[in-house]
Amino acid sequence: MSFVTQDRYDIAAQEDRCAPRTKLTIPGQLRASGGRAFQTVVHDLSLSGFSAAAINRMHEGQVCWLTLPGLESLQAQVVWWENCQVGCAFTELLSPIVHDNIIARYSGTGVYGN
Template identity: 35%
Template sequence: MVCQIGVVPPPAVDGRRHPRHEVAVGAAMRTAGQGRFGAVLQDLSVAGCRIVTSTPMHVGERVFVRLPGFQAFVGEIVWIENGQAGVLFDVALHPAVVDHICQPTTRR
């Protein structure tokens, strides 16, 4: 897993409430209408993430995002574009969880 702090513009620049951190980590996803499928997290914040997957999804769809070593993060697809999707988590992650996932030495 790779995390590059400072690569994604801070909230004041792009209008987001929480800073995003670039990552490249595999995730297991699940929706109510589909079985498990793979995805890659591209960025992460306490409020949500951006994923890349070839599996079709729909805005408003409920998803479970599972990273190795963590319980599933539950959320909703809020946008989709070119094989990427934005997930808004139901419950914000603790900043320490985001820091742990983004540690350059963490391998998942």
């Protein structure tokens, strides 16, 4: 990915203009590069990224991996961390099919839904 494309992607992911954000509650695991995985709760999800609980400080630009139930780990990059919450941009946009399946599973009347 070129620097110009990466910059545009980072801005779009941070501003969340390239995809709607869905608020939900999904249990998962998050692992920062060089660190151990820890339990987390994803609070919102879009094609471009997510926000989740992160008790330990994470740093802007840090590479991490999000693992949700039934899915392989998704690589992302930390965009912000504040008050034990982290916002990350996926390295590659989430497939719309995978995104829609996650939303269907965890929103509405599901066990972890709102």
